[in-house]
Amino acid sequence: MNPFELGEIRVDGPFCDREEEQRRLLECAGSGANAVVFGPRRFGKTSLVKRVQERLRVEQGGVAMYADLFRVTSVESVAQRVARSIYAGIHRHESLLDKGRRWLGQVRHFRPVLKPDFLDPAGLGVSVEAASRSIPPLELLQAVFEDVGSFAERLGRPVCVALDEFQDIVDLREPEIEGLLRGVIQGQKVSYVFVGSRRRVLLDIFARRGRPFYQSAVSLEVAALPLGELAGFLSERFAAGGKSCHADVARFMAEVVAGAPYYAQALGFLAFSGSGEECRPGDARDAMRRLLVQEQHGFEAILQGLTDVQVKILRGLAATPGESPTGKEFLARCGVSPGGAQKALKRLWDLDLIERKKPLRLSDPVFALWLREE
Ligand SMILES: Nc1ncnc2c1ncn2[C@@H]1O[C@H](COP(=O)(O)OP(=O)(O)OP(=O)(O)O)[C@@H](O)[C@H]1O
Numbered sequence: 465m466n467p468f469e470l471g472e473i474r475v476d477g478p479f480c481d482r483e484e485e486q487r488r489l490l491e492c493a494g495s496g497a498n499a500v501v502f503g504p505r506r507f508g509k510t511s512l513v514k515r516v517q518e519r520l521r522v523e524q525g526g527v528a529m530y531a532d533l534f535r536v537t538s539v540e541s542v543a544q545r546v547a548r549s550i551y552a553g554i555h556r557h558e559s560l561l562d563k564g565r566r567w568l569g570q571v572r573h574f575r576p577v578l579k580p581d582f583l584d585p586a587g588l589g590v591s592v593e594a595a596s597r598s599i600p601p602l603e604l605l606q607a608v609f610e611d612v613g614s615f616a617e618r619l620g621r622p623v624c625v626a627l628d629e630f631q632d633i634v635d636l637r638e639p640e641i642e643g644l645l646r647g648v649i650q651g652q653k654v655s656y657v658f659v660g661s662r663r664r665v666l667l668d669i670f671a672r673r674g675r676p677f678y679q680s681a682v683s684l685e686v687a688a689l690p691l692g693e694l695a696g697f698l699s700e701r702f703a704a705g706g707k708s709c710h711a712d713v714a715r716f717m718a719e720v721v722a723g724a725p726y727y728a729q730a731l732g733f734l735a736f737s738g739s740g741e742e743c744r745p746g747d748a749r750d751a752m753r754r755l756l757v758q759e760q761h762g763f764e765a766i767l768q769g770l771t772d773v774q775v776k777i778l779r780g781l782a783a784t785p786g787e788s789p790t791g792k793e794f795l796a797r798c799g800v801s802p803g804g805a806q807k808a809l810k811r812l813w814d815l816d817l818i819e820r821k822k823p824l825r826l827s828d829p830v831f832a833l834w835l836r837e838e
């Protein structure tokens with residue numbers, strides 16, 4: 465069995481580091497503080513939050529609700545997804561089923577439907593059906609969140625609600641939704657964790673004066689994994705799979721993916737399957753070449769959605785990260801005018817393709833490598 469994980473990792477499966485992030489998030493979850501978790505794509509935000517929620521449940525008897533708002537298309541389906549997460553959260557505590565039913569008055573607008581789910585550790589999946597169609601969506605949404613608050617109040621144990629890809633509510637273009645949500649969750653004894661991968665949109669919700677969620681959550685950045693920890697994790701995974709990987713080779717793999725968790729797993733997977741009893745330097749290099757081929761279509765698709773100027777700047781930053789992208793020399797080398805550069809940089813940041821803080825570089829280290837090698 466290959467010991468590397470290409471899909472979602474189990475909440476109790478092998479996990480590299482994130483100790484400090486877990487501690488801070490668990491502290492928020494246990495104390496009813498809100499947090500906003502952000503970081504580049506596939507850096508492990510969802511895995512981190514789900515893991516912390518599991519720890520809250522096991523270590524503190526808390527209740528964890530997790531709703532994914534990815535590409536949600538209506539206010540009603542936000543309400544529905546949150547209602548489902550409430551039922552799913554409660555169903556993990558047998559002792560709470562009765563209380564949940566009594567305390568969750570408004571969620572009755574949704575009927576839980578249980579079905580076998582082989583992917584769920586409890587073997588049971590929960591979905592919901594709208595029991596009543598007569599309520600206006602925003603009211604329904606408010607009612608669902610009010611229920612979470614009163615449930616937590618009576619429960620007297622920590623309740624944590626994670627709203628993944630939270631920024632997608634902005635795309636609903638429903639001007640009242642942010643104010644309504646903020647109003648209803650304010651003062652609740654619930655820790656809301658807002659997670660997202662579109663950082664510009666997500667952070668604007670919390671950092672823009674005048675917006676309802678302004679400064680209402682502790683921010684927690686999910687950055688690259690520390691290379692030493694990651695190298696140790698990779699060696700340890702090889703050992704778990706019955707192969708060996710020398711510290712130097714593991715270090716090379718951690719470095720070449722610059723600590724990016726998803727790529728580390730993918731590279732580990734390829735290196736493990738391509739090596740004999742020991743993963744040698746050549747196996748790791750081969751695996752890296754295969755990883756670049758594997759990701760090629762995705763990278764090409766990103767480039768296709770960009771203008772020439774944007775692509776030139778990306779290539780420039782990939783070649784010399786950290787260089788001022790508005791500097792004369794840099795722009796001359798890229799063949800871009802200063803005016804064009806500003807606009808392109810803003811767009812690249814909006815698309816989450818580059819980091820905003822210094823040193824300026826691409827968010828995705830393997831994409832940068834691919835651009836350099838191409
Ligand atoms: N701490 C970690 N240790 C080991 N592997 C990890 C870790 N964090 C993330 N991963 C790996 O990276 C993959 C992507 O993680 P995850 O889906 O949590 O990232 P994400 O930031 O939520 O991504 P997206 O931006 O797509 O929502 C996981 O499936 C897992 O294989």
Ligand SMILES: [Mg+2]
Nearest residue numbers: 509510511628
């Ligand atoms: Mg995620």
